[in-house]
Amino acid sequence: MKIKLPQLTIPRLSLALKFALSFGSIFIITTFAFEGFVSETSEHFMEKEIDTRLQTKSEDLSDVYELGGIQLVQELIKRRTEQENSNTKIYLLTDANYNKLSGNISSWPEEVPKTPGWTEVEDESDTPVEFKFLSVSLGEQYHLLLGLDTFKEEELEDQVFLVFLGALLLSLSGGIIAGIILHKSLKKRLTLINTTCSEIMLGRFSKRIPVSKTSDEIDVMAHTLNSMLDRIETLMDGIRHVTDNIAHDLRTPLTRLHGRLERLLPLAENGSNRKHVEAAISEVDQLLITFAALLSITRLETGELETNFxxxxxxxxxxxxxxxxxxxxxxxxxxxxxxxxxxxxxxxxxxxxxxxxxxxxxxxxxxxxxxxxxxxxxxxxxxxxxxxxxxxxxxxxxxxxxxxxxxxxxxxxxxxxxxxxxxxxxxxxxxxxxxxxxxxxxxxxxxxxxxxxxxx
Amino acid sequence: MRALIIEDDHEVADFVSQALKEAGFITDTVHDGREGLYMAANEDYDIIILDRMLPGKDGLSVLKTLRSTDVMTPVLVLSALGEVRHRIDGLRSGGDDYMVKPFSIAELVARVHVLLKRTLPTGGETELVVGELKIDLLSRKATRAGKEIDLKPKEYKLLEFMMRHAGQVVTRTILLEQVWDYNFAPQTNVIDVHMSRLRNKIDKDFPTELIHTIRGAGYCIRED
The missing domain is CATH 3.30.565.10 (Histidine kinase-like ATPase, C-terminal domain)
Incomplete structure (x- = not known):
């Protein structure tokens, strides 16, 4: 069994630090989730954009074919491949047997199936490219293949990610600084409450927790604690007061009792009377010792910690x-x-x-x-x-x-x-x-x- | 010898007064602080018994006023406040001794004697003598009928205190305070055990006893 007064120990992971850490982790998780959401949506949006462009182009060329025949289509493809950057846009017009009639690539790519529809091709060589192809048939005898480089869009996505990462690091360091400040101030205020409470436990019942001007939750708590302490102090004073009164009111009659018995002592003859008086005196003495001990225990227990030891x-x-x-x-x-x-x-x-x-x-x-x-x-x-x-x-x-x-x-x-x-x-x-x-x-x-x- | 009793409880004052009269004192009793201060300042007393809580003027301020006007009569403070702190307050205010109520009258009388003896000028004596028992204060050696008695340091201190107050009753509480500096009563009656040791050394081998037990009070060393 052991009696120990509470010691002021600073926990390894303080409340404020825990708060700052969980705040930080939630912040990181949400930022990543948001980044994921943004890149997902933008990817989806860009894919749709590419599809629409290819679709529109193929529809344009089909219209041209219907109106002006294959000659005009070839003319148009030629003009476009000359005008536009051939690295990012692919045009290929072939006959029914997929032999090139015109366009900016030499032959129908192996990776693209020779049926109408959508194909995505990735090339992981040293200059990575990624194309999306749309092949359509013009009438019965011609095939048209249109392609667009989507790698640019990928790059954009990477950039978006980098921007997010930068923003994250920036706000995270801001968050850490804010967390440290929060941690420090919270710790300072909690330590203050803790120290005050410990002092009160040691018997300095008049101590109160300082309340700042901000009236936040901690101040409200401090205020409530202070009211509680006021109440405890009043009760303790009551106990002390009662003890003092008992001491004073009982001591005088006991002194008289002792005095009377002592006066009786020489009057009592030797023998049983004397023995009774002596026994009575020692009973009173024993009572007094118990009484004194009881009073000093109460005094010590409700008393302030002596400072001038x-x-x-x-x-x-x-x-x-x-x-x-x-x-x-x-x-x-x-x-x-x-x-x-x-x-x-x-x-x-x-x-x-x-x-x-x-x-x-x-x-x-x-x-x-x-x-x-x-x-x-x-x-x-x-x-x-x-x-x-x-x-x-x-x-x-x-x-x-x-x-x-x-x-x-x-x-x-x-x-x-x-x-x-x-x-x-x-x-x-x-x-x-x-x-x-x-x-x-x-x-x-x-x-x-x-x-x-x-x-x- | 004249004693002044300043105590508001008439019955307690009566007991004290009677006991002191029996011990050979002429006593005056007053029941309030102001009157007590007047008497103490204007009459010549050998001892003042002062209650701490008094109507009119409280005991400690009576004491302080007396001391500040150079009245140096020994004062024994009586109090219903028994804490160490209070005792120290009482002694600091100029009290010579402090007794907590309820006290035994025999104890009070014994303390008054010790106080009076203490305030007498010491004559620079080098030895104390009670009958054939002698102690040399310089070499701290005790002899009875010329025969050296081997005493432990505390036994010597106890004997010296008893002999300085030869013929007076010394109570167990006084011995605890004066010899051992114990300002409380231990659970076991340690003084009686020490006293029986001392008796064994002082009285056992001799026909007459010097140390006497005074029933209901304490001990006394004297030559019968």
Whole structure:
């Protein structure tokens, strides 16, 4: 079992970064999809355009044939091949046996079937060409083949793609910059909220999350959180107030009770009367100890984290604690052993509270450790500060009960016959909390309490 | 010896007053801060018992006013506020000791004696003597009837404190505070165990006991 205060950790993939990344990927995907759509449509459009041109030409030439006969068609083809660029446009007029009559290629291409209709030819040689052919029959004796180079259109498509790619890169880098800025500002604001919340967890209940002027969603959230904190603070003040009142209102009558009993003591003769009065006094004393412990636990739990802690030497505190408890251990045949020679470790804290904390733990170790056993104390530096481990050879605390023993008045079943008020470990936990330290309870060939206190 | 009690609860004030009278004091009791300040400033007292929460003027400001006008009478502050922080506040304001309510009257009387002793000028003595028991403050050695007693450092400190207040009752709380600097009561009664060790060394081999248990109060070292 372990009590740990929340630590501020920055996640490897922060929310803002995730946001920026998913935003970027969606952007890339849509751009590609749009590019695909545009090139698909333009390709389709250009194909249709080519088909229409070939169709129109063939219809023109058929009309010419009908009106002026083959002579006029030949005349027209000749004129057109002379005028137009022969590399991109193909004209071929043949007789019924596909022998050339006129045109700008020598013979009927092999790839084109000798039937009327559409054919596409691709040539992947070093000067790549791509043609679309339309062959039609003029009357019974003539065949006409018309072709258009579509490679130009392909090139256009490539260009469109390049333009898109350029646009994509440009907007992507813009997007990344925007993402980084967004990431930074979002991270800054979230970290601020996080830091404030952590401080509040440490007991600085008056802290509030700063709200900017933009009144965006984060500000709305900050505002709601602040209202919630106001409410919590009011409740905490209520608890503190009630505690103070209880303290004040009960202490005076208890003082009177104690005083009256003490006045009775010399009057009571030796014997049973005296015994009763003495017992009553010690009952009141026990009540007071419980009462004081309860009040200080409540105070510590609702209290602010002390900021003006002083540097105290843990090694000195432990030596003092051993010194005061050693005779008690000896009476039970127990030994208190320091694992190593104590290194001098200093922590920031309240001397009285930390002393009380060690005293309670050591007291427990001696109480629950069997006779003739050893209590081991180890003090060592840790990542965050100094670690003290106090180990006894007792039967430990069942795992399920380990978190419960920190609650007020909880006592482990097997130890109810031993003296104690069930507040010792609650106070330890409260003291460690106010010092921003860690408490770990563990069964380990006995029972082990590990206390870590920050050095700064 | 004169004591001034400034306490608004009449019954508590009565207990304190009676107990101090029994201990040989002449006492005056007032129930409000303003009156208390007037009395403390104009009369000559050996000790002032001051409640922290008072009508009229609160205890700590009475204390501050007294100290600022150079009234240096030892003051024992009584309070229903028991936190470390409050204790420190009380001592910083010029209090010489701080007791949390409810307190035992015997404890209060014992503390008053310790306070009075503390404020007496020390005569630069080099040894303390109770009957045939002697400690040398320079060599930190204890002897009883000329026989050296081997003491651990804390045992010596405990014995020295007891002997400085020989004839007075010292309570367990006072010993915890003065010898071990423990400002709280440990769960186990550690003082009794330490005291029985000390007794073993001081009294066991001798016909008369020097360390006495005072029932309901604490311990006292004295030659009967």
């Amino acid at each position: 002083k540097a105290i030497s843990l090694s000195d505190l432990i030596e003092d604690a051993i010194d005061i408890y050693e005779p008690i251990a000896e009476d039970k045949g127990q030994k208190i052993v320091l694992q190593d020679k104590l290194k001098d470790l200093t922590v920031l804290g309240d001397r009285d509270l930390i002393t009380q904390c060690f005293s309670n733990v050591l007291d427990n170790a001696l109480k629950y450790g069997p006779a003739d056993s050893t209590i081991t104390i180890d003090l060592s530096p840790s990542e965050t500060g100094a670690k003290v481990v106090i180990h006894d050879e007792g039967s430990g605390i069942p795992e399920a009960e380990q978190s419960k023993v920190l609650e007020r008045f909880y006592r482990v079943e097997s130890s109810r016959n031993l003296p104690g008020n069930g507040l010792g470990l609650s106070l330890v936990a409260a003291v460690i909390r106010i010092h921003n330290g860690q408490l770990k309870l563990e069964n380990n060939n006995g029972f082990q309490v590990e206390i870590t206190l920050p050095t700064k």
